[in-house]
Amino acid sequence: MSDGSITLRALLAAVDHTVATLVDAPAGDGIAVRTVAVVEPADLPEHLSEGALPEVYLLVGVDPDATTRWLRDVGDRDPAQRPRVLMTKGANDSPAVRVAAHDAGVALVHVHRQARWDRVFSVIRRTLARSPGQRAASDDNDLLAPDTDLFGLAQVLARETGGMVSIEDPQSHVLAYSASDASADRLRIQSILGREGPSDYLRILRDWGVFDRVRRGDEVVDVPEHPELDIRRRLVVGIRRGADGASSRMLGTIWLQQGAAPLRPDAAQVLRGASAVAARIIARRLDAPSTEALLVRRLFGAHGDGVDVPSVAAALNLPTAGPAAVIGFAPIGPAAGLTESSGLIRLHASAFRDDSVTESIGERVYVLLPAYQSEHSVGSWVRELVTQLEQTRELVVRAAIAAPVAGLTAVAGARAEVDRVMDSPVADPMGSRVTTLADARTAVLLAEIMELIRERPRLHDPRLAELDTYDRAHAADLRVSVHTYLRAHGEVRAAAAALRVHPNTLRYRLRRVEAILGIDLTDPEDRLLLAVQLAALPIAQK
Structure with missing residues (x-):
């Protein structure tokens, strides 16, 4: 669609039926959607106070009773200002939720209980952000179309080979996938849900030397089925950057699962060609970050250059005036994996404020809240997130909050001040790990004075x-x-x-x-x- 929207039917196809299932669509699955928001229980009243609501809502951790009340309030609004799609997990099982959603004219989508919300949110945002040209490429026969992305490539590859495609990074995280059918096996379903495949089968793959063969060169490896584990036949090929196997860089893998019908005779050849296309797509992403990513990094002062605030504000749809808040997250000690968890931080930041901006710079993750209710609410949210990172990801981090920030022109300076706080030593790693710039001012200045004396x-x-x-x-x-x-x-x-x-x-x-x-x-x-x-x-x- 030329206006940048996409139908609910196409959105569900992109997310995949193994992850999301349409329960009810009062207006049909051809409705158009453009915007998405993640909302947790505390954020429901805040979202109802806004004007026109986002068109797709992901309700995370909201119980059926609260969901029902929210839907009834939504139903009292002007139809033009209501959301169009509601995606939840357990709340879908409630008859009251189904009735309230239908009465409000909101499509109800069930999300698999094992699906990771950050993965679902990422796929939806990526799908909505794809340009019309990229969507057209997914329906084009030309695998080499310059506007093709990984999701478009996966769809075309699935169509040309008769199988189901998953494209993964070197750590076996799914980057993109094609639509699944009823013959999707355990390994594919678990992978798409953001979970690790069956451990017994992964051990067999290692014993068969599949991973070693894929890493060594551009061979398409034929992996036989394993009926006892309900695993079907697969073809897999590595995605490599550079022609020389010794010096080339491993960028990921493409897995082609055979469905109910055999793969086409030329599937291996097509798969090898798709590997070359995927390498170019991934390399282009690594070499040339998106315009949005460059703007965000420049806004945070990552390049040390000035920033055209009005242009950035227009491009990212952000208010130029404050009050804003800048939060930095840094690992304590040898903890690793914080930047890998930036997606989770982005998810929670978007749930707190749907206009938030999140960026990884070095070993740290930064969040910009262009507007907020109060400094107290920001502090409560950050403390809760720091606790959750430790409990669910075993990441011990500290956070520093700069608020209020006058506006976008002051974001880079606020990030530098946040870094000063996080650069200062942690006296008690097990104590409070969240501080504001004002609270830390004395400790930070004294620490920098002490360091200056020690160095001279x-x-x-x-x-x-x-x-x-x-x-x-x-x-x-x-x-x-x-x-x-x-x-x-x-x-x-x-x-x-x-x-x-x-x-x-x-x-x-x-x-x-x-x-x-x-x-x-x-x-x-x-x-x-x-x-x-x-x-x-x-x-x-x-």
């Missing part, structure tokens, strides 16, 4: 070395004693209690410190300098 020996007070020499020679604790005294704001009794010594003992030690360093602890400047030196140089100077 000329800023080290040589008298501190004399104190360390005395401690080593006399097995004394003068450094610890004076440090505790300064942290107690000069309260001798409080510091003595912390050190578990008599106040007179501490007074004696402080006099020794004054004598050794040649300073006066009643002098504010001497006290400040000593406190800074002790904090910046905690290890005894040699």
